[in-house]
Structure formats: structure tokens, C-alpha cells
Amino acid sequence: MSVLYLVRHGQASFGTEDYDRLSARGKNQSQALGTYLMRAGTSPTRVVSGGMKRQRQTVQGLIEAAGWDTPPVVDPGWDEFNASDLLNAYPEDDPGAKTDSRAFQRLLEKASARWASNDHDADYLESFSAFTQRIDTALDNAVEGLGSGQDAVVVSSSGAIAWAAARLLNGGFPQWLALNRVTVNSGVTKIVTGSSGKTMVTFNDHGHLPRSWVTYR
Template structure:
């Protein structure tokens, strides 16, 4: 049975001029995610990440904790949806505001719901159906190269992970619109694949932020 670990990137720079930069807290979160993989004695044969800076930086920090890790292959299909484009076309141009992240999150969730409902008629550069096809294709291709008993890790984003987990449950839209809001930075989801197909075994595990590390837990 093959295993795919989906790791959400560490905290980015919410509200800053360039969101796509791993914050100091994000680096600490990435380190803990890597140590969690060590604790699980993960024997990684493949590693992937998107091309976004926060995803690549999380991969570098996390995998540095392992005694041996495969070279990370970048694949932009693991990139997050374009929240700026979606907010511009379906959310009245709502912008990140570090002083009121809850208000922005509410506006983004409303925009995402409208984006999904619009389907191919969305004016966004990437529609919901195309996003769904992109991320499911990335997972399918990764699963296809897993040998018997091999393990892979992917450093990606909350929307990608929640959509894929929702798709494996048969409801990708619910995954994006409901699971996405509870994904934690540097959380780990586990997918297994074998003769019976590909199955989500766990979603959004974050026990590595229990105890003394509780202060590092974040969602955005």
C-alpha cells in the first residue's frame, strides 16, 4: 500500500505587501511538521511541492529535519487557487487586512462559494472546474508513480488539500467550502492507495502543535 502525506505550508505573511513569504512562525511550523514525519518514521521515496514561495520554503525546512529525504520536484499543479483573482471577481475586491482577518476570511469564503457556483462561466483566470481538474490530476499522477509500499510527501496549500480530501469523499465542493476553513498551517493529511483505490485516511492532523507547541498553532 502506498502513502501520500499532504502537508499544508507554514504560516505565510498575511496582510503584508507580499503574502507569499513564509513568516517566522511559518518556519517554526514547517520544522515541527518535518519532525512529525521523523516521529512517524516516514520513509519518503518522492517529494513534491508547488511553485509558490511559501510551499517551497516549507518543503525545504521540513525535509531538512529528516536524515534522508528525496529531492523535491516542483509542480505548479499543487499551487493554491488565486485568492486575489477570486476576491476581485466574486468578492468585491476584498483585500487581506491583518487588523481584521476574520472579516477577510468571511468575505473570501463567500467569494469561493460564488466561484464554485459560477463553474466555467467565472471570469477568473482559472475556474473552479479547472482548479479541480488540475489538483486531482496532480494527485493521480503522483499515485501512478508510487511503487509497492512507497511513500510520498507533498507540500501544498489548504484549498488544494481540502478539495482533494473532499473529492476522495465524493464531495469536492464541500471539501473546499467547509474543510478549507479549518485547515491548520503545517497540518498533515494522509492518503493511502492500493488495490481498492485511493482513500483519505486522515485529514488535517496537528498533534505536533499540542503541549508546549500550542502557541504555534494558526489557521491563516
């Protein structure tokens, strides 16, 4: 069997002008995970990230802390869905969502339900169906060609990882939404691939983090 580790990026910079960069806490989270994986003996033959800055910065933190010499590859298929696009298309607004993470999450979930209904696809740069197909393809590509006993590490975002997990559980939008809601920054989802296909064995493991370092946004 081969093993794929799906890693959510470290904490980004919510509430600032540039969300798409790691906060100081996010850098610490990525380094803590790199140290944890190194001590666990993880030595990936493939390291991948989406194209977003927070994802690429997390990969660098992992590599530096773990001491890996595998050069990272960027696959935009692992990019997160465009939350701003969803919120801009939603007919309601909540000014508090710009700085209050809970208000933002409530509004985003309402906007996500509208997006996933497939009744308003023309309103979005990427439909929900296109997003899920993109993640399906990225997941297949991430494990393609991995030999028995080989590991791959992919750094992505909560929505993308939640869909990969929901797909493997034969779930749909409700399961995706529930998983997306609880994904921890730098949390690890472990998928094994063998003769019977892909199997998710853990979701959102964040045992490498002190409790005070656990963040969701």
C-alpha cells in the same frame, strides 16, 4: 499499500506586502513537522511541492529537519487557487480584510461561492472546474508509480488539499468550503493507495504542533 502525506505549507505572511513567504512561525511549523516525521520513521521516495514560495520553503524546512536526501520536485498542479483573482471579481469589498484574517475569510468564502457557481467563469483566470480538475490530476500524478510500502510527501495549500479530501469523500463545493476553512498550517492529510484505490485515513492532523503554534492563515 503506499502512503501519500499531503502537507499544508507553514504559516505565510498575511497582512504584509509579500504574503507568499513563510513567517517565522511558519518556518518553525515546517521544522517541527520534519522532526516529527523523521521520528516516526517516514522516509519518502518522492517529495513534491507546488511552485509557490511558501510551499517550496516548507519543503526545505521539512527536508532539513527530517534529514531526507530525496530531492524535491516542483509540480505547479499543487499551486493554490488565486484568492486575489476571486476577490477582485467579487462585487463587494471589505477594507478590513486586508489585515483582519477573520474578515478576509468571510469575504473569501463569499467570493468562492460566486466562483464555484460556474455562472461567471469569464471573470476568472481559472474557473472552479479547471481548478478542481487540476488538483485531481496532481493527486493522481503524486501516487502514480509508488510501490507497496513507499511514501510520498506533497506540500501544497489549504484549498488544494481540501479539494483532494472532498474528492475522496465524494463531496462537492460545500464540503470543500468546510474543509478549507479549518485546515491548519503544516497540518497533514494521510492518503493510502492500494488495490481498492485511494482512501483518506486522516485529515489535517497537527499533533506535531504545540497549541500556541496552531494557525489557520
